[in-house]
Amino acid sequence: MTGPLYSRPGSEDLPSYYHGYVERIGDVDEILPALEENARYLTTLLSDLSPEQETLRYAPGKWSVREVVGHLVDTERVFQYRALWFARRDSQPLPGYDENLWGEATNAGSLPLERLLEEYRAVRRSTVLLFENMGSEELTRTGEANGQRFLVGALPWFLLGHELHHREVLRERYGL
Numbered sequence: 001m002t003g004p005l006y007s008r009p010g011s012e013d014l015p016s017y018y019h020g021y022v023e024r025i026g027d028v029d030e031i032l033p034a035l036e037e038n039a040r041y042l043t044t045l046l047s048d049l050s051p052e053q054e055t056l057r058y059a060p061g062k063w064s065v066r067e068v069v070g071h072l073v074d075t076e077r078v079f080q081y082r083a084l085w086f087a088r089r090d091s092q093p094l095p096g097y098d099e100n101l102w103g104e105a106t107n108a109g110s111l112p113l114e115r116l117l118e119e120y121r122a123v124r125r126s127t128v129l130l131f132e133n134m135g136s137e138e139l140t141r142t143g144e145a146n147g148q149r150f151l152v153g154a155l156p157w158f159l160l161g162h163e164l165h166h167r168e169v170l171r172e173r174y175g176l
Contacts, residue, residue: 004139004153005031005131013151014158021161022154024168031156032128038163039124042072043117045167045176054113058173063103065174068166069116070108071099076123076159080130083155086143087134096146131156 004013006029009022028034046065055064063071078097085094108116131139131153139153170176 003136004151005156009151009154009157012149013154015148015150018154018158018161021165022157024161024164025157028160031160032131035124035128035156035160038160038167039121042163042167043121045170046113046117049113049176053174053176055109056174062173064109065170065176066111066113066116067103067106067109068170069113069120070106070111071103072163072166073108073116073120073123074102074106075099075162076120076127079155079159080123080127082143082145082150083130083134083152086141086150087138087152089141090143093147094143094145127156127159 008025009019011019014022025034046069049065054066057064075097082094134152139151141152142149143152144150
Protein backbone atom coordinates (compact mmCIF):
# COMPACT_ATOMS: atom_id res chain seq x y z
CA MET A 1 0.00 0.00 0.00
CA THR A 2 1.04 3.58 -0.51
CA GLY A 3 0.12 6.96 0.88
CA PRO A 4 0.93 9.06 3.93
CA LEU A 5 -0.15 6.40 6.44
CA TYR A 6 2.27 3.87 4.89
CA SER A 7 5.40 5.96 4.42
CA ARG A 8 7.33 8.34 6.61
CA PRO A 9 6.74 12.03 6.07
CA GLY A 10 9.20 13.80 3.81
CA SER A 11 10.99 17.01 4.68
CA GLU A 12 8.21 19.05 3.08
CA ASP A 13 5.40 17.33 5.03
CA LEU A 14 6.21 18.67 8.50
CA PRO A 15 8.19 21.61 9.86
CA SER A 16 11.82 20.66 10.50
CA TYR A 17 11.35 20.73 14.28
CA TYR A 18 8.93 17.79 14.07
CA HIS A 19 11.29 15.54 12.12
CA GLY A 20 13.31 14.84 15.26
CA TYR A 21 10.24 13.09 16.66
CA VAL A 22 9.57 11.10 13.49
CA GLU A 23 13.20 9.94 13.45
CA ARG A 24 12.59 8.13 16.76
CA ILE A 25 10.23 5.71 15.05
CA GLY A 26 11.78 2.38 14.15
CA ASP A 27 10.75 0.15 11.29
CA VAL A 28 7.02 0.81 10.81
CA ASP A 29 5.03 -0.16 7.71
CA GLU A 30 1.72 1.32 8.83
CA ILE A 31 1.39 4.14 11.32
CA LEU A 32 -2.09 3.43 12.71
CA PRO A 33 -1.38 -0.10 14.02
CA ALA A 34 1.85 1.29 15.48
CA LEU A 35 -0.12 3.99 17.32
CA GLU A 36 -2.43 1.33 18.77
CA GLU A 37 0.46 -0.93 19.82
CA ASN A 38 2.35 1.91 21.46
CA ALA A 39 -0.74 2.96 23.39
CA ARG A 40 -1.00 -0.57 24.80
CA TYR A 41 2.69 -0.51 25.69
CA LEU A 42 2.52 2.85 27.46
CA THR A 43 -0.60 1.85 29.37
CA THR A 44 1.05 -1.38 30.54
CA LEU A 45 4.25 0.45 31.47
CA LEU A 46 2.40 2.91 33.71
CA SER A 47 -0.48 0.78 35.02
CA ASP A 48 1.13 -0.49 38.23
CA LEU A 49 2.78 2.64 39.60
CA SER A 50 2.37 3.66 43.20
CA PRO A 51 0.85 7.10 43.97
CA GLU A 52 4.37 8.24 44.90
CA GLN A 53 5.68 7.19 41.49
CA GLU A 54 2.72 8.83 39.74
CA THR A 55 3.51 12.19 41.35
CA LEU A 56 7.29 11.93 41.01
CA ARG A 57 9.10 14.88 39.42
CA TYR A 58 12.66 14.13 38.38
CA ALA A 59 13.63 17.77 39.01
CA PRO A 60 11.97 20.92 40.38
CA GLY A 61 9.63 22.48 37.85
CA LYS A 62 9.37 19.30 35.76
CA TRP A 63 6.14 17.44 35.14
CA SER A 64 5.03 14.51 37.25
CA VAL A 65 4.27 11.20 35.54
CA ARG A 66 0.58 12.12 35.71
CA GLU A 67 1.29 15.46 34.05
CA VAL A 68 3.32 13.77 31.30
CA VAL A 69 0.28 11.63 30.48
CA GLY A 70 -1.92 14.74 30.59
CA HIS A 71 0.48 16.40 28.15
CA LEU A 72 0.26 13.41 25.80
CA VAL A 73 -3.54 13.66 25.87
CA ASP A 74 -3.50 17.42 25.22
CA THR A 75 -1.03 17.10 22.36
CA GLU A 76 -3.00 14.29 20.76
CA ARG A 77 -6.17 16.39 20.87
CA VAL A 78 -4.44 19.46 19.42
CA PHE A 79 -3.06 17.46 16.51
CA GLN A 80 -6.37 15.68 15.93
CA TYR A 81 -7.98 19.09 15.62
CA ARG A 82 -5.29 20.27 13.25
CA ALA A 83 -5.75 17.18 11.10
CA LEU A 84 -9.52 17.63 10.99
CA TRP A 85 -9.21 21.36 10.28
CA PHE A 86 -6.80 20.85 7.41
CA ALA A 87 -8.62 17.79 6.02
CA ARG A 88 -11.84 19.76 5.83
CA ARG A 89 -10.08 22.41 3.73
CA ASP A 90 -10.40 25.24 6.20
CA SER A 91 -7.91 27.78 4.94
CA GLN A 92 -7.64 29.80 8.16
CA PRO A 93 -4.25 29.31 9.83
CA LEU A 94 -4.34 27.81 13.31
CA PRO A 95 -2.42 29.22 16.27
CA GLY A 96 0.52 27.56 17.96
CA TYR A 97 0.30 25.34 21.02
CA ASP A 98 2.27 26.26 24.13
CA GLU A 99 2.54 22.96 26.00
CA ASN A 100 4.08 24.64 29.05
CA LEU A 101 1.21 27.11 29.37
CA TRP A 102 -1.26 24.28 28.96
CA GLY A 103 0.68 22.18 31.48
CA GLU A 104 0.38 24.97 34.07
CA ALA A 105 -3.37 25.24 33.45
CA THR A 106 -4.26 21.54 33.81
CA ASN A 107 -5.34 19.54 36.83
CA ALA A 108 -3.75 16.34 35.49
CA GLY A 109 -1.37 16.25 38.45
CA SER A 110 -4.28 15.82 40.84
CA LEU A 111 -6.02 13.06 38.90
CA PRO A 112 -5.32 9.37 39.53
CA LEU A 113 -3.08 7.94 36.83
CA GLU A 114 -5.65 5.22 36.11
CA ARG A 115 -8.15 7.92 35.12
CA LEU A 116 -5.59 9.71 32.92
CA LEU A 117 -4.68 6.45 31.20
CA GLU A 118 -8.37 5.79 30.52
CA GLU A 119 -8.60 9.19 28.84
CA TYR A 120 -5.35 8.59 26.96
CA ARG A 121 -6.64 5.28 25.55
CA ALA A 122 -9.91 6.93 24.46
CA VAL A 123 -8.15 9.83 22.78
CA ARG A 124 -5.69 7.50 21.03
CA ARG A 125 -8.55 5.34 19.77
CA SER A 126 -10.23 8.49 18.50
CA THR A 127 -7.02 9.46 16.69
CA VAL A 128 -6.82 6.09 14.96
CA LEU A 129 -10.48 6.25 13.91
CA LEU A 130 -10.09 9.80 12.62
CA PHE A 131 -7.25 8.81 10.31
CA GLU A 132 -8.73 5.40 9.36
CA ASN A 133 -11.84 7.14 8.12
CA MET A 134 -10.07 9.75 6.01
CA GLY A 135 -9.79 9.24 2.30
CA SER A 136 -6.54 9.59 0.39
CA GLU A 137 -7.48 13.10 -0.75
CA GLU A 138 -8.02 14.25 2.84
CA LEU A 139 -4.72 12.72 3.95
CA THR A 140 -2.82 14.65 1.29
CA ARG A 141 -4.26 18.05 2.18
CA THR A 142 -2.16 20.61 3.98
CA GLY A 143 -2.74 23.45 6.38
CA GLU A 144 -0.96 26.00 8.49
CA ALA A 145 -0.49 26.10 12.25
CA ASN A 146 1.88 28.35 14.15
CA GLY A 147 3.09 29.76 10.84
CA GLN A 148 4.19 26.30 9.63
CA ARG A 149 2.84 23.97 6.92
CA PHE A 150 1.64 20.45 7.81
CA LEU A 151 0.46 17.50 5.71
CA VAL A 152 -2.56 15.81 7.29
CA GLY A 153 -1.17 12.30 6.77
CA ALA A 154 2.09 13.25 8.48
CA LEU A 155 0.44 14.14 11.77
CA PRO A 156 -0.01 10.59 13.12
CA TRP A 157 3.71 10.03 12.50
CA PHE A 158 4.50 13.03 14.67
CA LEU A 159 2.14 11.77 17.38
CA LEU A 160 3.90 8.41 17.55
CA GLY A 161 7.34 10.02 17.64
CA HIS A 162 6.18 12.46 20.31
CA GLU A 163 4.94 9.58 22.47
CA LEU A 164 8.22 7.70 21.96
CA HIS A 165 10.12 10.80 23.07
CA HIS A 166 8.16 10.96 26.31
CA ARG A 167 8.49 7.21 26.87
CA GLU A 168 12.25 7.68 26.66
CA VAL A 169 12.06 10.52 29.19
CA LEU A 170 9.95 8.34 31.49
CA ARG A 171 12.51 5.56 31.23
CA GLU A 172 15.64 7.69 31.60
CA ARG A 173 14.54 10.38 34.05
CA TYR A 174 11.79 8.65 36.01
CA GLY A 175 13.31 5.16 36.06
CA LEU A 176 10.29 3.45 34.51
